[in-house]
Amino acid sequence: ESDDMSPMSVRSSLELLSAAYSVHPGFGEARIVEASTQCRPTLSNNLPCIRQLAPRVLQINALYRHGFLIAPAMLDAVMELMEKGHSALAREWNLAIETV
Known part of the structure; x- marks a missing residue:
């Protein structure tokens, strides 16, 4: 920070x-x-975010200092989002998913 x-x-x-x-x-x-x-890359609130820029185009930002630790979980949420169009994991973890 x-x-x-x-x-x-x-x-x-x-x-x-x-x-x-x-x-x-x-x-x-x-x-x-x-x-x-x-x-370290971060957003102003220091929380990670998945942004959907277009169909099948995602931007994953702000893993900040915990990037190495949460990257596998983030990948699980992203894969679920791509396969189902939503992510129960992201919702459970209060992970922001934005459509830009």
């Missing part, structure tokens, strides 16, 4: 790596190939 374009801080990398290790100790043996940071 800032315009900070600086490299990753020690604090943020420690928080991320500690969280990964607490999820599974196997991460302790992982190798870090690259550590990159920049601004």
Whole structure:
């Protein structure tokens, strides 16, 4: 939520790596190939949104800092939307679906 374009801080990398290790100790043996940071894409309310621009043309925005975590669930909702024209998952998660 800032315009900070600086490299990753020690604090943020420690928080991320500690969280990964607490999820599974196997991460302790992982190798870090690259550590990159920049601004995260978000909308003004920090909530993800699916926008239908045209039939079968979707724009999925604002996954923000949780993008890696919620991308699989977002894909499930999008697939359901494409197959059925609506998504019970999106409704259950209060996920915005807009027609532009």
